[in-house]
Amino acid sequence: MTDLRQAPPALDRIQQNWLATGERRILNWLCAHMPRAITPDILTATGMIGAVMVFLGYVASNWGVAWLAVSLVGYAVQWFGDSLDGSLARWRRIERPSYGYFIDHSCDGLANLLIVAGIGLSPFVTMDVAMIALAGYLLMSIHTFLSARVVGELRLSYLAAGPTELRLMLIGMTVMMWVLGPDRGLFGIISGFDLFVGTIGAILILLFVVQTMTTGRRLAAQERRR
Numbered sequence: 001m002t003d004l005r006q007a008p009p010a011l012d013r014i015q016q017n018w019l020a021t022g023e024r025r026i027l028n029w030l031c032a033h034m035p036r037a038i039t040p041d042i043l044t045a046t047g048m049i050g051a052v053m054v055f056l057g058y059v060a061s062n063w064g065v066a067w068l069a070v071s072l073v074g075y076a077v078q079w080f081g082d083s084l085d086g087s088l089a090r091w092r093r094i095e096r097p098s099y100g101y102f103i104d105h106s107c108d109g110l111a112n113l114l115i116v117a118g119i120g121l122s123p124f125v126t127m128d129v130a131m132i133a134l135a136g137y138l139l140m141s142i143h144t145f146l147s148a149r150v151v152g153e154l155r156l157s158y159l160a161a162g163p164t165e166l167r168l169m170l171i172g173m174t175v176m177m178w179v180l181g182p183d184r185g186l187f188g189i190i191s192g193f194d195l196f197v198g199t200i201g202a203i204l205i206l207l208f209v210v211q212t213m214t215t216g217r218r219l220a221a222q223e224r225r226r
Contacts, residue, residue: 047081051111058118136204
């Protein structure tokens with residue numbers, strides 16, 4: 001039986017997305033100026049509040065596109081909480097590796113479910129297409145967690161893109177939803193927004209297959225050398 005009191009092995013954090021350097025400067029500045037009363041757990045909860053705001057804004061857009069403003073603010077709140085909780089813990093040297101890893105990634109999964117479900121419940125994207133994107137996200141999450149276990153690497157970006165770049169793409173899509181409205185005239189039954197979200201999902205699924213094959217070959221080569 002695993003001893004929960006034993007700290008997990010340290011993971012190599014790999015983050016090579018386009019905005020990583022600039023974002024790290026912003027996060028470090030925020031950490032240095034964060035009031036002591038604000039804790040990583042509070043920031044994690046803040047990130048979840050942001051995800052709920054995104055969900056509610058998309059759902060409410062069925063009654064008016066102006067509600068998408070709630071989603072746009074929600075993305076900013078979600079970035080603030082999700083990006084800062086672990087950063088603040090490391091800045092203050094109060095990391096709890098097992099607890100932090102478990103809670104952070106559990107909340108990430110729930111937050112992304114809320115965001116994608118909200119998109120699927122909006123008048124802009126069908127739920128079927130939204131679920132393809134969710135499947136792609138979950139597959140890439142599985143790959144990330146498996147790699148952390150068998151390779152010791154926690155990869156936070158793929159194809160030079162990470163969570164922040166994905167948020168910016170979704171923010172851009174949401175602005176276009178506000179400007180263009182729920183038009184389904186592109187191919188009769190689907191919209192350009194369906195095509196955009198479905199393409200993201202397809203890329204994530206393909207990336208999962210490619211990364212699985214790459215990591216599998218790497219592990220096989222390592223074990224042959226033993």
